[in-house]
Amino acid sequence: MELRFDRVAKTFGSLEVIKQFDNTIHSGEIVALVGPSGCGKSTLLHMVAGLQTPTSGSLSADAATIESPSPQRTLVFQEHALYPWLTLVDNVALALEFQNRPRAVAKSEARQWLSRVQLDGFEGYYPHQVSGGMRQRAALARAFIARPQVLLLDEPFGALDALTRMTLQSVLKELISEECPTVLLVTHDVDEALYLADRVLVFSQRPASVLKEVQLGHIPKTHDLSDFAAERREVLELLGIDAGSKAKNTNVEGVNL
Numbered sequence: 529m530e531l532r533f534d535r536v537a538k539t540f541g542s543l544e545v546i547k548q549f550d551n552t553i554h555s556g557e558i559v560a561l562v563g564p565s566g567c568g569k570s571t572l573l574h575m576v577a578g579l580q581t582p583t584s585g586s587l588s589a590d591a592a593t594i595e596s597p598s599p600q601r602t603l604v605f606q607e608h609a610l611y612p613w614l615t616l617v618d619n620v621a622l623a624l625e626f627q628n629r630p631r632a633v634a635k636s637e638a639r640q641w642l643s644r645v646q647l648d649g650f651e652g653y654y655p656h657q658v659s660g661g662m663r664q665r666a667a668l669a670r671a672f673i674a675r676p677q678v679l680l681l682d683e684p685f686g687a688l689d690a691l692t693r694m695t696l697q698s699v700l701k702e703l704i705s706e707e708c709p710t711v712l713l714v715t716h717d718v719d720e721a722l723y724l725a726d727r728v729l730v731f732s733q734r735p736a737s738v739l740k741e742v743q744l745g746h747i748p749k750t751h752d753l754s755d756f757a758a759e760r761r762e763v764l765e766l767l768g769i770d771a772g773s774k775a776k777n778t779n780v781e782g783v784n785l
């Protein structure tokens with residue numbers, strides 16, 4: 529599904545959040561949005577999800593104006609993604625039950641999806657009984673089971689430790705390559721953006737505008753991003769970070785290095 533932003537602007541009262549955003553996200557493309565905290569990245573995702581409307585300009589999915597939420601466009605948050613009172617299998621099955629699929633079919637498919645994210649044996653566990661990484665695996669299963677054409681990821685692994693995050697990034701990458709949704713990923717983690725995306729949009733401070741588009745191409749990547757050192761440096765410098773430093777750190781804007 530192709531997403532088209534045509535002079536999209538957004539204000540909340542007197543607060544100008546997005547100045548003017550023009551872009552086309554091609555069907556099956558994976559685009560990461562990075563930028564300073566509060567510049568409006570989540571607002572852009574919420575508009576694609578149909579939870580917010582542009583103040584001016586237009587936003588369409590396959591040429592149809594986005595006016596409300598749709599199961600074709602799924603949003604995955606950083607946390608609180610699962611219902612705590614439902615088991616993992618019921619959480620995942622719910623996405624299909626919302627589409628009026630029979631409960632038994634939904635549960636059977638949910639079990640298969642939990643297996644795809646390596647959660648066999650944990651189907652009957654409640655979210656509080658499993659680790660944060662396992663909860664996000666289940667959240668990915670719940671997002672993918674409905675076979676969305678657009679996947680909107682808002683800091684999906686932001687609450688996880690670095691090692692778990694890298695493992696989950698690999699799980700997500702595999703699911704994306706098998707299911708081929710169009711993906712918009714908001715992240716503070718520049719390496720996550722480089723690893724997952726075909727293209728990175730670097731935003732300015734609010735009101736957000738695109739400082740630069742970095743093309744990475746739809747090519748196989750590993751967590752060894754040494755081939756993308758130039759792109760990494762470019763993104764970091766645009767974010768105002770001294771890219772010469774090798775220190776693993778977090779700057780004042782909350783961008784992970």
Ligand SMILES: Nc1ncnc2c1ncn2[C@@H]1O[C@H](COP(=O)(O)OP(=O)(O)OP(=O)(O)O)[C@@H](O)[C@H]1O
Nearest residue numbers: 540543545563564565566567568569570571572734
């Ligand atoms: N519903 C709303 N009503 C009023 N202001 C809002 C609303 N949603 C977002 N904002 C404001 O819009 C600005 C951009 O918020 P947004 O969450 O899109 O930024 P962000 O770039 O995703 O930030 P972060 O990286 O910290 O998550 C913020 O100043 C925020 O307070």
